[in-house]
Amino acid sequence: MPAPARFLVVLDADSTLIRNEVIELLADEAGRGAEVAAATEAAMRGEVDFATSLRSRVQALAGVPTDAFARAIARIEPTPGVRELIAAVHDRGGVVGVVSGGFHEVLDTVAPDLGVDLWRANRLAASEDVLTGEVDGGIVDATAKAETLREWAARYGVPRELTFAIGDGANDLEMMAVAGLGLAFNAKPSVRERADLVIGAVDLAEVIPLLPR
Template identity: 55%
Template sequence: MRDTARVVAYARRIDDGQREDLHAVLRGLGADVTAASSATTPTYTVLTLDVGLAAAATAVRSGLARWTAASGVGAALVPSPTYAPGPKLLIMDVDSTLIRQEVIELLAAHAGREAEVAAVTEAAMRGELDFAQSLHHRVRALEGLPATVIGEVVDRIRLSDGAEDLVAAYLHAGHRVGVVSGGFSQVLAPLAERLRLSFAKANDLEILDGTLTGRVAGAVVDRREKARTLRAEADRAGVRPEAVIAVGDGANDLDMLGAAGLGVAFNAKPAVRAAADVALDLPDLDVVRHFAGL
């Protein structure tokens, strides 16, 4: 008996030639298409194909990656437990994923040290620096800033395209959505309330007498803590790990992506793209709901 899975192709637009080409590629990979559907929004088109697999999933993923490189159309192989009926969980990173910016850089701009902090952030997200050490280094740049800058930063945050639609689709279907961030709870809390997220976890900036001390209070939310939070929230909600989708962009997200049934690298660094199940380069988070069958 063949394993069943789903291929989700996505791009700004998918033409008839690309559709036919994808069917041919799948036949060449030993995948029989059993059902097909498509959806078009003002910003993207998604083609969903249910398939039976004769080859191993890794071989099919490799073939789809080659097709994506040649066609410019993204394609994800989604295992059946991820989109099958039942409780689901979506867990996301925040900076450069749920939102467009890096919060610590917005804060550092108030201290005139944005460029310095941005360089360290980039190195940490590429996996070149230990995240906890890099976070402590960057937070020291905030020492002495009035706590009022937090509210100013909150006002500047812009959600990634499709973020609100994705969260709403999950919540409307009765599923849980949460975020776990290497950023800061004081900035994340208003955003979590606005989106009605099921849970939100981040670092706490230490504040004394209305001033940032340049330190983080408590343990750092690092890559291990992100994966631990995923497992704990899935267990709390009665969701199988195979029905969890995790989305992130940096090295700090790698353990979380690996712990999920489907790990999605969103406009991500090369090391994260290589390790994830799906590389979503189309800058619209709403595409993710199609991986879950929503």
């Protein structure tokens, strides 16, 4: 078991930890970026079931070579204030996790580079260095995000009231609801309406004053 933490901050990845939507970067490789962007927007607004939407969008990636991951990573833009927030969490004895409807193939590079302690995401199936257009294993959806927050809190001995969830899309609402404080960041209207607090500026350093001292 890891050493106990004072508190836990869990962020979504796409449009929260980073400015980008990774699936759109990958879809650009197949010439289907605009189509996938529109489908992603609908999913984040909660207009369609997330798992169904993700499977459909991943199908658009069939035939994309796996070396596209490196090109996608090169285009990633960390969200302003993310490094400052993570440093502040660590300075105050907390742990930072990221749980994402995106993909390990990118997050496995981006998360440790930013100082994230824990992360969970989907995986993309590939054959002979080409994406098959399928998700490999279970999908990290809204329920999985909430379950992951609970699991990490238990692992580090953090009570629910000292957990923070930060997200932008409808698939973040369940983890925001189970957290001690659910923060809407760069968020869709339905998420802003249901969050405990809304962070107005696209700057994760705005979260720092809310952390335990």
